[in-house]
Amino acid sequence: MPTGEKSLLRFVTTGSVDDGKSTLIGRLLYETKSIFEDQYMAIEKTSKKKGLKEVELAYLLDGLAAEREQGITIDVAYRYFETEKRKFIITDSPGHVQYTKNMVTGASKADCAVILIDARNGVLTQSKRHGFLISLLQIPHLIVAVNKMDIVDYSQDVFTRIVEEYKDYSQKLDIHDIIFIPVSALKGDNVAVKSKKMPWYEGATLLHNLENLNVSADRNLVDFRFPVQYVLRPNANFRGFAGKVVSGTISPSEEVVALPSGKITSIKAINTYDGELTEAFAPQSVVLTLNDEIDVSRGDMIVRKKNLPLIENSLEAIVCWMDDEPMTINSSFIMKHTTRSVRASVKSIVYKIDVNTLHRQRAERFLLNDIGRVEIKLAAPIFFDLYKINHATGRFILIDPLTNKTVAAGMIRDAARHVEDYVSAETEEGVKQKKSPHTVWRDHHIGLAEREKQSGHKAVVLWFTGLSGSGKSTVAMELERRLFEHGCKTVMLDGDIIRHGLCSDLAFSVADRKENIRRAGETAKLFFEHGHIVLCTFISPFKEDRNFVRKLFDSGRFVEIYVNCPIDECQRRDPNGLYEKARSGKISGFTGIDSPYEAPEQPEILIDTRAFPLDKCVDVIEAYLTKHKVVYQSNK
Amino acid sequence: MNSFNLSYLRQLESESIDIMREVAAEFKNPVMLYSVGKDSSVMVRLAQKAFYPGRIPFPLMHVDTGYKFPEMYKFRDEFCKKIDATLIVERNEQWIARGCHPLKMGVDKCCSYLKTGALLDALRKHGFDAAIGGARREEEKSRAKERVFSLRDSFGQWDPKNQRPELWDIYNTRVNEDESMRVFPLSNWTEKDIWQYIKIENIPVVPIYFAQEREVIVRNGILIPVYPGLTGLEDANGKIVQEKTKKIICRFRSLGCIPCTGAIASKAVTFDEIISEVRAATKSERENRVIDLTSDSSMEQKKKEGYF
Numbered sequence: 001m002p003t004g005e006k007s008l009l010r011f012v013t014t015g016s017v018d019d020g021k022s023t024l025i026g027r028l029l030y031e032t033k034s035i036f037e038d039q040y041m042a043i044e045k046t047s048k049k050k051g052l053k054e055v056e057l058a059y060l061l062d063g064l065a066a067e068r069e070q071g072i073t074i075d076v077a078y079r080y081f082e083t084e085k086r087k088f089i090i091t092d093s094p095g096h097v098q099y100t101k102n103m104v105t106g107a108s109k110a111d112c113a114v115i116l117i118d119a120r121n122g123v124l125t126q127s128k129r130h131g132f133l134i135s136l137l138q139i140p141h142l143i144v145a146v147n148k149m150d151i152v153d154y155s156q157d158v159f160t161r162i163v164e165e166y167k168d169y170s171q172k173l174d175i176h177d178i179i180f181i182p183v184s185a186l187k188g189d190n191v192a193v194k195s196k197k198m199p200w201y202e203g204a205t206l207l208h209n210l211e212n213l214n215v216s217a218d219r220n221l222v223d224f225r226f227p228v229q230y231v232l233r234p235n236a237n238f239r240g241f242a243g244k245v246v247s248g249t250i251s252p253s254e255e256v257v258a259l260p261s262g263k264i265t266s267i268k269a270i271n272t273y274d275g276e277l278t279e280a281f282a283p284q285s286v287v288l289t290l291n292d293e294i295d296v297s298r299g300d301m302i303v304r305k306k307n308l309p310l311i312e313n314s315l316e317a318i319v320c321w322m323d324d325e326p327m328t329i330n331s332s333f334i335m336k337h338t339t340r341s342v343r344a345s346v347k348s349i350v351y352k353i354d355v356n357t358l359h360r361q362r363a364e365r366f367l368l369n370d371i372g373r374v375e376i377k378l379a380a381p382i383f384f385d386l387y388k389i390n391h392a393t394g395r396f397i398l399i400d401p402l403t404n405k406t407v408a409a410g411m412i413r414d415a416a417r418h419v420e421d422y423v424s425a426e427t428e429e430g431v432k433q434k435k436s437p438h439t440v441w442r443d444h445h446i447g448l449a450e451r452e453k454q455s456g457h458k459a460v461v462l463w464f465t466g467l468s469g470s471g472k473s474t475v476a477m478e479l480e481r482r483l484f485e486h487g488c489k490t491v492m493l494d495g496d497i498i499r500h501g502l503c504s505d506l507a508f509s510v511a512d513r514k515e516n517i518r519r520a521g522e523t524a525k526l527f528f529e530h531g532h533i534v535l536c537t538f539i540s541p542f543k544e545d546r547n548f549v550r551k552l553f554d555s556g557r558f559v560e561i562y563v564n565c566p567i568d569e570c571q572r573r574d575p576n577g578l579y580e581k582a583r584s585g586k587i588s589g590f591t592g593i594d595s596p597y598e599a600p601e602q603p604e605i606l607i608d609t610r611a612f613p614l615d616k617c618v619d620v621i622e623a624y625l626t627k628h629k630v631v632y633q634s635n636k
Numbered sequence: 637m638n639s640f641n642l643s644y645l646r647q648l649e650s651e652s653i654d655i656m657r658e659v660a661a662e663f664k665n666p667v668m669l670y671s672v673g674k675d676s677s678v679m680v681r682l683a684q685k686a687f688y689p690g691r692i693p694f695p696l697m698h699v700d701t702g703y704k705f706p707e708m709y710k711f712r713d714e715f716c717k718k719i720d721a722t723l724i725v726e727r728n729e730q731w732i733a734r735g736c737h738p739l740k741m742g743v744d745k746c747c748s749y750l751k752t753g754a755l756l757d758a759l760r761k762h763g764f765d766a767a768i769g770g771a772r773r774e775e776e777k778s779r780a781k782e783r784v785f786s787l788r789d790s791f792g793q794w795d796p797k798n799q800r801p802e803l804w805d806i807y808n809t810r811v812n813e814d815e816s817m818r819v820f821p822l823s824n825w826t827e828k829d830i831w832q833y834i835k836i837e838n839i840p841v842v843p844i845y846f847a848q849e850r851e852v853i854v855r856n857g858i859l860i861p862v863y864p865g866l867t868g869l870e871d872a873n874g875k876i877v878q879e880k881t882k883k884i885i886c887r888f889r890s891l892g893c894i895p896c897t898g899a900i901a902s903k904a905v906t907f908d909e910i911i912s913e914v915r916a917a918t919k920s921e922r923e924n925r926v927i928d929l930t931s932d933s934s935m936e937q938k939k940k941e942g943y944f
Contacts, residue, residue, distance in 0.1 A: 079774075102801070109805075230657045271688070284650055392804075396806065406800045406808045
């Protein structure tokens with residue numbers, strides 16, 4: 001293969017401290033003959049000076065004096081090597097907790113991520129955190145290299161255990177291509193040469209995998225987007241628009257529209273120094289000339305008439321906060337998105353993600369390295385796609401206008417609140433197919449406000465929690481009847497019914513209960529978004545699980561109703577004979593018998609089904625809904 | 637080549653063009669630092685491509701020490717004229733007049749005055765807010781840590797511990813009044829890439845990159861070329877003192893000032909021969925540059941002071 005025709009793979013390497021990342025990179029460079037003698041001699045000199053017996057390969061990578069002094073990697077470093085097949089750019093990203101910022105920086109351009117796990121230590125929080133960031137940035141390929149296999153006697157058991165544990169975790173993430181390789185960077189096993197010590201491993205070496213990953217399919221070649229970068233006007237006869245085709249393809253004579261003006265024209269020619277092209281595609285930098293004299297300047301975008309991006313001045317995004325000063329609501333920034341810079345402010349924080357547990361938390365501000373979802377208002381519209389569909393037009397940075405520092409990286413999740421999907425990294429299915437942005441934009445989305453206007457009531461989720469037999473379903477059914485008769489759109493999600501279908505694969509372990517509630521919450525959300533009053537009756541014994549569901553909704557939209565009834569009364573009622581079965585040991589993990597019930601501390605509504613008759617209980621809820629203007633008088 | 641697949645060289649090319657256009661669009665008064673070497677030649681070609689059919693919208697500036705090879709000056713003047721580029725040449729005349737020389741003052745001091753000092757003075761004099769340079773991350777380990785858009789304070793200093801995060805291909809180009817930006821469009825290129833590109837694009841380079849017989853002094857394994865009046869090892873009559881000269885077929889792998897740039901023994905006279913030589917090289921391209929060898933952190937130190 002002629003050198004110029006080789007493909008390019010950018011990959012990021014990350015791991016925890018002492019996972020042997022530097023050794024692995026050193027090994028890759030060594031095996032591909034990419035370490036020079038004089039570079040080696042320079043680090044040899046430093047190693048000796050520090051009194052080390054062996055040459056510390058990490059010094060080759062730690063380019064800053066402070067890094068060598070402290071023996072840690074502070075900043076992202078770039079390394080280059082090539083093989084017969086490919087040219088590689090390694091972004092070496094520090095694994096320290098405090099340097100999430102650099103991890104995101106380093107990973108942002110990568111086609112593939114290599115996470116190192118020390119076979120002795122197994123899956124650490126760090127390794128999970130890295131996986132989460134990779135999923136967040138939607139890096140298409142992940143290789144987990146289980147290193148130091150030599151120290152664990154090349155044990156297949158150790159490897160399998162780590163693989164299982166990591167797979168279990170990564171199922172919660174949006175990662176589709178994940179490869180596990182047992183290696184010893186120190187001895188060279190399975191790095192570039194297949195190990196003879198691990199005959200049980202049938203896969204290929206790390207280098208082989210890196211050489212053969214198919215990355216060309218990861219580009220978006222469907223949605224043509226051309227952010228205008230620079231206007232070329234060398235003489236009166238030539239007016240060209242210089243820029244990079246960030247996604248899609250384009251040919252002369254195709255009909256295009258310039259945004260934001262909306263003026264329609266067609267491509268006259270694709271000009272380059274090397275002659276005119278018959279077609280341009282991502283990521284080529286070219287110059288477009290147009291058949292009509294229309295006003296186009298830097299920051300505008302040229303797209304196909306029938307394939308428009310979203311054009312909005314508010315959006316929701318996942319942001320990674322990278323500044324020492326915290327991010328607070330209403331703080332003001334400059335957003336740089338493609339070639340466009342606009343004033344932006346954070347209108348609200350939807351939630352913060354605990355990167356260790358993936359739980360969503362309420363937050364008033366983001367500190368350095370915090371990640372979460374925010375709503376952003378812009379002074380002028382930008383032209384974007386969702387990050388998932390088109391990375392190039394779905395990402396942005398925030399710049400502090402006072403310090404000029406880059407303070408955040410953002411990935412757009414949605415246009416505006418009223419069409420939000422609230423799907424986050426922990427639950428997202430990997431919708432890989434490329435939606436036509438046109439359908440995303442206007443045609444298929446009826447906003448919640450519009451739906452509510454038509455149905456004449458607000459959408460809300462009524463979450464009934466309480467012991468089995470406390471009367472959740474009875475109260476909910478009566479309430480639904482009343483609402484239905486008032487013309488409200490209602491849906492009832494009953495724990496038992498859900499468990500027969502949607503959740504029939506789940507048992508009653510803590511993890512399964514959690515998943516059961518998660519699915520119920522997400523289902524409720526779908527109906528909610530379509531304007532329904534959703535009545536959910538689930539024992540939902542754990543506070544954490546209920547709070548998870550709560551966080552899927554804006555405040556006021558999730559109403560927790562604690563259906564309180566003493567356990568002896570519930571046992572007496574025992575409508576399905578379950579308490580009897582639990583007491584006799586036929587079923588285990590039964591709430592109230594051998595599994596706890598964590599009562600809500602501050603439910604929106606508390607009803608006592610032993611003290612009050614059914615009608616009274618339903619009245620209480622109805623009064624609440626009227627008071628909070630969920631249902632209006634006209635409904636009644 | 638598959639449909640819609642760009643070879644890696646074309647990907648690098650597109651990335652570099654994108655960076656240069658970003659500079660031209662976002663800065664008031666940018667400049668391209670032109671050091672006459674192979675990387676500069678590639679940079680100039682990329683700039684031509686970025687703004688074709690227009691002219692390169694910023695001047696090229698050569699910070700000259702007076703110690704460059706005669707072939708470099710000749711090439712510089714002819715090349716810039718041919719491509720119709722605006723060339724600015726700046727020198728630290730004060731220290732050149734005082735006879736600043738690495739053998740007299742030490743490599744570090746000489747560089748500090750004639751290169752770093754002259755560069756900072758020149759940037760200030762012209763009020764440049766962005767300077768595009770041809771440094772590559774592969775060259776040296778502190779450069780491997782550098783951003784594409786690298787912020788410098790009012791003294792031109794680099795603060796490696798406090799760099800702005802650089803995400804995707806979105807570059808933060810904002811600078812305060814007294815700050816400036818160094819921009820490195822060749823960040824991701826390697827020496828091999830440079831030569832490959834020079835070959836496929838047929839880019840003119842200074843002829844001393846090719847092998848020929850030269851008179852040199854061999855010191856610590858480095859071949860130092862003898863240029864009367866410039867090497868600094870000769871007496872008043874131009875005769876080399878102390879050390880013996882030798883005639884060796886050699887070429888320059890990277891170009892700098894005569895006293896600090898060694899040649900390497902080589903017979904490479906074509907692009908292909910150079911490429912195979914670079915592929916087989918066991919030493920980095922800066923092996924013959926005395927300036928990097930004084931300590932493990934010498935480049936980082938220079939960069940902190942404002943050097944490229």
